[in-house]
Amino acid sequence: MPKEKVEVLVEGGKATAAPPLGPALGPMGVNIGQVVSDINKKTSSFQGMQVPVKIFIDKETKQYEIVIGTPPASGLIKKEVNLEKGSGKAKHEMVADILIEQVIKIAKMKETATLGKSLKEKVKEIIGTCQSMGILVEGKPAKETIKDVDAGLFDEEIRLEKTELTAEELARLEEEKKRLAEELAKRKAEFEKIAKDIIAQMAGKPRGEIKAKLVLSGIPDDMIKELLPVEGAAAAGAAPGAAPAAGAAAPAAEAKKESPKKEEKKK
Numbered sequence: 249m250p251k252e253k254v255e256v257l258v259e260g261g262k263a264t265a266a267p268p269l270g271p272a273l274g275p276m277g278v279n280i281g282q283v284v285s286d287i288n289k290k291t292s293s294f295q296g297m298q299v300p301v302k303i304f305i306d307k308e309t310k311q312y313e314i315v316i317g318t319p320p321a322s323g324l325i326k327k328e329v330n331l332e333k334g335s336g337k338a339k340h341e342m343v344a345d346i347l348i349e350q351v352i353k354i355a356k357m358k359e360t361a362t363l364g365k366s367l368k369e370k371v372k373e374i375i376g377t378c379q380s381m382g383i384l385v386e387g388k389p390a391k392e393t394i395k396d397v398d399a400g401l402f403d404e405e406i407r408l409e410k411t412e413l414t415a416e417e418l419a420r421l422e423e424e425k426k427r428l429a430e431e432l433a434k435r436k437a438e439f440e441k442i443a444k445d446i447i448a449q450m451a452g453k454p455r456g457e458i459k460a461k462l463v464l465s466g467i468p469d470d471m472i473k474e475l476l477p478v479e480g481a482a483a484a485g486a487a488p489g490a491a492p493a494a495g496a497a498a499p500a501a502e503a504k505k506e507s508p509k510k511e512e513k514k515k
Contacts, residue, residue, distance in 0.1 A: 251313075252276060254303040260294030260319070263287040263301075276305045278312055290316045297323040321362075321377045324354045329425065335382020337468065341432055345384040345424040348393075348402045351375055353411035368406050372397055387424070436471075443467045443475050 254272045256263075263269055263284050273280045283303060291299045300317035318324070322334065329344040348371070355362065355370040364370040372394055379390030386393050396402065413421075443462055450458045455476060462472050 251304045251306050254305065256301050256303075257298050258287060258291065258301055260297050260299045261288050261292040262295070263291070273303070273305075276307060276310075276312075278305055278310050283312060283314070286314055287316075290314060294319055294327075297327060318357050321354060321358055321374055322381060324357060325374070325378060325381060325383065328354060329383065329421065331383075331425070334380070336470070338380055338382035341382055341435075342384050342389075342428050343382050343425070343432070344428065345387055345421055346378060347413060347417060347421065348386055348405050349410050349413055349417075351378070351385060352406060352409060356409065356411065367409065368397065368403075371402075371406060384424075384428075439467055439471055440475070443471055447475060 254269075254276070256269050256272060258269065265273075265280050265284055269284065269287075270280055273283055287301055287303075291301070297319040299319050302315040302317070304313045304315070306312070325346065326332070326334065328350045329346050331344050335341045335343045351371050351374045352367070355364075355367060355374045358374070359370065362370045362373050364373050375385050375390045375394050375397065378385050383390070386396070388396075397406075442465055446461050446465060446467075447458060450461060455478070459472060459476060462476065
């Protein structure tokens with residue numbers, strides 16, 4: 249008899265009998281508590297990440313096999329560099345640094361889920377993911393590190409499949425992450441000051457004109473939306489804080505003047 253298959257996505261080490269896992273396993277007649285326990289043991293190293301899990305079940309014998317997939321490369325990278333999320337502006341804002349040993353480790357974990365045929369090609373794929381997340385590789389933008397990989401700079405580490413870091417290297421990476429965070433905070437404060445100065449200097453002018461000046465000054469889009477919201481009069485093209493057009497409120501005011509009794513007399 250062919251085996252039934254259940255596919256779910258669970259948080260590493262924290263699967264429960266709640267949906268979607270419990271209801272999917274219920275009709276199979278297996279010991280749900282035992283299956284959940286086995287899944288948590290197998291995914292404990294992926295804590296904090298969403299992990300794809302497949303359970304193959306023989307409904308007659310109640311025997312089952314659990315196959316654990318690997319989280320997305322981005323999830324593994326965030327775990328490796330101890331980061332909650334990547335950069336929202338990966339081209340301009342770097343949020344962490346990762347070493348080639350860590351990249352090799354992730355490439356090996358994703359061995360069956362990457363397109364590259366060799367470990368070197370797989371390493372380049374992971375570096376490409378770092379680029380989209382705003383993460384430096386060996387202290388450089390990912391594009392530059394890929395060139396280094398092509399030039400054979402890390403051939404020995406890749407050949408040896410080196411994945412371990414010393415305590416000193418890990419400490420240095422943490423320091424680098426703090427430095428990048430401080431640099432981002434400082435840069436944001438500078439942008440905010442420039443934006444507020446521009447908005448104050450152009451008070452009374454159309455919103456579009458102010459926005460154009462902010463964009464020209466390199467102010468990030470999310471900051472422009474925050475400091476120059478589109479709402480009320482501004483949404484109609486008026487300057488921020490400008491009063492409504494003279495006749496804009498007239499219909500509502502006139503409506504209030506007509507009392508219910510007057511309306512009855514008119515009828």
